[in-house]
Amino acid sequence: MKYTISILVENHAGVLSRISGLFSRRGFNIDSLAVGVTDDPQISRITIVVNGSEYMVEQVEKQLNKLIDVIRLRRLKQNETVSRELMLVKVSCTVQTRSQIIDIVRVMDAKVCDISKTTLTAELCAETDQLKLFCDLLEPYHILEVVRTGTVALAKGDDVVTA
Amino acid sequence: MKMTVAQAMVRCLEAEGISVVFGLPGAAICPFYDALSRSSIRHILVRQEQNAAHAASGYARITNKPAVCIATSGPGALNLITGIATAYMDSIPLIVITGQVVRELLGRDVFQEADITGSCEPFVKHSYLVKDAASIPRIMKEAFHIASTGRKGPVLIDIPFDVQKETIPFSYPEQVQIRSYKPNTIGHPGQIKRVITALSKAKRPLICAGGGVFSADAQNSLVVFSNKTNIPIVTTMMGLSAVSPNDPHNLGMIGMHGCAGANRAMNSADIIMLIGARVGDRAIMSPMGLAQNTSIIHIDIDPAEIGKNIETDIPLVGDAKNILEELCEKSEKLHFESWYEPLRTKTHSSYPPYAGYIRPQYVIETLCAHCAPDAILCADVGQNQIWAARGFNIPNGRFLTSGGMGTMGYSIPAAYGAKLAAPDRQVIVVCGDGSFQMQMMELATLCANNIPVKIIIMNNGRLGMVRELQDNQYGGNKTAVFLDGNPNFVALAQSYGIPSVCVQTDTDVASAIDTMLSADGPYLLECTVSPSEPTL
Ligand SMILES: Cc1ncc(C[n+]2csc(CCOP(=O)(O)OP(=O)(O)O)c2C)c(N)n1
Ligand SMILES: [Mg+2]
Numbered sequence: 148m149k150y151t152i153s154i155l156v157e158n159h160a161g162v163l164s165r166i167s168g169l170f171s172r173r174g175f176n177i178d179s180l181a182v183g184v185t186d187d188p189q190i191s192r193i194t195i196v197v198n199g200s201e202y203m204v205e206q207v208e209k210q211l212n213k214l215i216d217v218i219r220l221r222r223l224k225q226n227e228t229v230s231r232e233l234m235l236v237k238v239s240c241t242v243q244t245r246s247q248i249i250d251i252v253r254v255m256d257a258k259v260c261d262i263s264k265t266t267l268t269a270e271l272c273a274e275t276d277q278l279k280l281f282c283d284l285l286e287p288y289h290i291l292e293v294v295r296t297g298t299v300a301l302a303k304g305d306d307v308v309t310a
Numbered sequence: 311m312k313m314t315v316a317q318a319m320v321r322c323l324e325a326e327g328i329s330v331v332f333g334l335p336g337a338a339i340c341p342f343y344d345a346l347s348r349s350s351i352r353h354i355l356v357r358q359e360q361n362a363a364h365a366a367s368g369y370a371r372i373t374n375k376p377a378v379c380i381a382t383s384g385p386g387a388l389n390l391i392t393g394i395a396t397a398y399m400d401s402i403p404l405i406v407i408t409g410q411v412v413r414e415l416l417g418r419d420v421f422q423e424a425d426i427t428g429s430c431e432p433f434v435k436h437s438y439l440v441k442d443a444a445s446i447p448r449i450m451k452e453a454f455h456i457a458s459t460g461r462k463g464p465v466l467i468d469i470p471f472d473v474q475k476e477t478i479p480f481s482y483p484e485q486v487q488i489r490s491y492k493p494n495t496i497g498h499p500g501q502i503k504r505v506i507t508a509l510s511k512a513k514r515p516l517i518c519a520g521g522g523v524f525s526a527d528a529q530n531s532l533v534v535f536s537n538k539t540n541i542p543i544v545t546t547m548m549g550l551s552a553v554s555p556n557d558p559h560n561l562g563m564i565g566m567h568g569c570a571g572a573n574r575a576m577n578s579a580d581i582i583m584l585i586g587a588r589v590g591d592r593a594i595m596s597p598m599g600l601a602q603n604t605s606i607i608h609i610d611i612d613p614a615e616i617g618k619n620i621e622t623d624i625p626l627v628g629d630a631k632n633i634l635e636e637l638c639e640k641s642e643k644l645h646f647e648s649w650y651e652p653l654r655t656k657t658h659s660s661y662p663p664y665a666g667y668i669r670p671q672y673v674i675e676t677l678c679a680h681c682a683p684d685a686i687l688c689a690d691v692g693q694n695q696i697w698a699a700r701g702f703n704i705p706n707g708r709f710l711t712s713g714g715m716g717t718m719g720y721s722i723p724a725a726y727g728a729k730l731a732a733p734d735r736q737v738i739v740v741c742g743d744g745s746f747q748m749q750m751m752e753l754a755t756l757c758a759n760n761i762p763v764k765i766i767i768m769n770n771g772r773l774g775m776v777r778e779l780q781d782n783q784y785g786g787n788k789t790a791v792f793l794d795g796n797p798n799f800v801a802l803a804q805s806y807g808i809p810s811v812c813v814q815t816d817t818d819v820a821s822a823i824d825t826m827l828s829a830d831g832p833y834l835l836e837c838t839v840s841p842s843e844p845t846l
Binding site: 157160161164165168172202205206209210212213215216217218219310 | 427428431432435436439456461488489490491612613614617618
């Protein structure tokens with residue numbers, strides 16, 4: 148099972164290493180981790196996607212909660228969450244393949260953000276499974292590089308995680 | 311008022327009521343030492359920094375308040391780590407102060423730079439690398455608060471040399487404001503009700519008390535609750551001495567090396583109240599099996615302990631003392647038949663005397679019979695620890711040991727820490743010949759400060775516990791367990807000016823113990839134990 152956990156933390160040095168250290172030390176597997184400052188400059192928000200059992204995710208939450216820098220933590224419910232991930236993909240692109248690749252980009256609601264004689268770089272911001280599909284479709288054209296931000300997510304509606 | 315950060319730190323320690331600290335200086339912590347020397351705080355100079363952490367840990371175990379240890383940057387700080395981790399595993403509140411290289415050079419691998427906050431990350435409750443001089447009063451205040459509340463533990467303050475010398479306006483904050491840290495101490499009333507309901511349906515309830523009972527100062531409340539309800543108690547090794555061995559409800563210590571009666575009680579109970587016990591693998595070897603046959607009530611201040619090692623029917627997060635008092639109030643109608651007979655198993659020295667050796671069980675038995683009724687017994691790690699724990703029988707005594715980490719070399723520094731915290735109580739160390747040699751430099755600390763700690767070495771010429779493991783599980787292939795280069799322990803002690811004798815037969819034990827206990831200063835008693843003496 149995949150679980151998404153949203154964590155508000157104090158925005159100061161060392162916090163991220165405490166959190167990532169805890170994961171490796173206790174043998175928790177992280178699928179993705181995304182960090183950024185919030186509207187309050189003293190608070191950062193970390194979104195972690197973990198893969199494991201209910202027991203494991205409960206342990207993750209309890210251990211995270213023990214860290215002094217963790218202000219608030221919430222497990223987001225799968226169907227009541229908006230989640231996005233940003234990916235940049237660079238593919239080989241020749242005169243012959245260019246229009247085919249651009250078709251895929253259009254169909255997937257992605258964008259071309261850079262183009263050269265031999266390459267094309269596209270960006271896609273979507274739910275994580277869409278990113279996988281996009282990669283699969285571009286695979287035959289030879290993917291040169293991929294970078295992803297990791298999932299960010301918020302609960303739907305008026306459900307808010309605040310400090 | 312304006313003063314240097316070093317002076318401010320000393321003022322903070324004074325404000326927290328600190329009267330003794332343990333440490334060993336170096337260049338990077340000199341400004342702090344300079345300020346410390348001008349205060350009324352007593353500094354105990356250890357001979358290796360690990361022992362400063364153990365000594366502070368022994369002190370804190372007795373006072374139940376944070377105790378302070380200090381080291382310089384780099385190697386000094388690194389030497390502390392084993393002691394910090396030992397305290398962390400047993401939830402002991404420490405304030406650890408380390409010097410650090412100057413801010414500007416951090417991260418450049420300069421002389422005696424070590425990333426101590428990074429290295430200690432898994433072993434501290436929290437840590438600070440102080441970069442802003444003005445924040446030191448707040449940090450000190452927070453550190454004491456964090457170390458001593460919730461689940462207690464060590465807090466590290468790493469302070470660069472140049473920060474120590476900066477001048478700041480000083481005032482010690484009255485309160486702490488940490489928005490993310492609000493430990494829950496009061497048990498949830500709904501859960502307390504569920505506990506009472508579950509108990510009222512039980513036939514064979516049992517309390518399993520761990521080290522958390524000490525952290526919560528709940529020894530009395532525990533006894534009152536047990537007396538009132540007639541629920542018997544077993545303890546883990548960390549919980550040993552939370553209840554008097556004379557208490558008719560005390561069934562003894564559970565676990566791998568516990569007593570059969572206590573383990574049997576665990577397996578026969580229909581409901582077990584775990585109180586401040588984290589279900590460590592040495593205490594409860596098959597928590598799965600236990601939880602299948604028994605209802606588990608788990609009382610702990612740390613929510614993360616609940617469900618970690620054992621499935622729980624009723625979790626109850628909060629301070630053990632609060633909760634026990636609350637339970638006591640709500641349990642008027644609870645009074646159980648004495649279901650466990652005999653309620654107490656008497657421990658006997660099970661092995662006949664042999665020529666040329668003393669029986670360690672007999673030494674512990676005699677010691678407990680001859681020492682003061684409130685003596686503190688500080689055991690090291692190995693066979694000596696198990697002999698001491700199983701034989702522990704001091705009516706109002708205290709048993710100290712490194713339960714979670716099992717750190718050899720713990721006992722002597724922890725003992726003198728305990729002695730300084732409780733100068734009126736007898737403090738006795740039981741250690742092995744191996745573990746003694748991991749801490750023997752501390753004899754000098756005992757001498758220099760004339761701390762009258764009594765040391766018993768169980769000399770079996772072996773790393774006995776490992777020897778036994780090799781005998782039992784490695785076909786007798788004994789390797790790297792022969793302590794061939796052992797010194798003459800009596801002569802060694804005497805070279806420090808510490809009186810010492812060696813006993814080799816049971817008949818000499820009682821008088822040797824009396825001599826030891828009546829000596830004014832420190833004393834070392836060596837007992838010759840058979841190399842093949844079993845643990846159990
Ligand atoms: C620092 C440390 N190193 C190694 C061990 C592993 N160990 C556990 S018991 C033991 C033997 C201890 O020997 P000694 O102190 O002579 O005690 P005995 O078992 O002989 O009573 C060892 C090596 C340990 N617990 N701690
Ligand atoms: Mg030995």
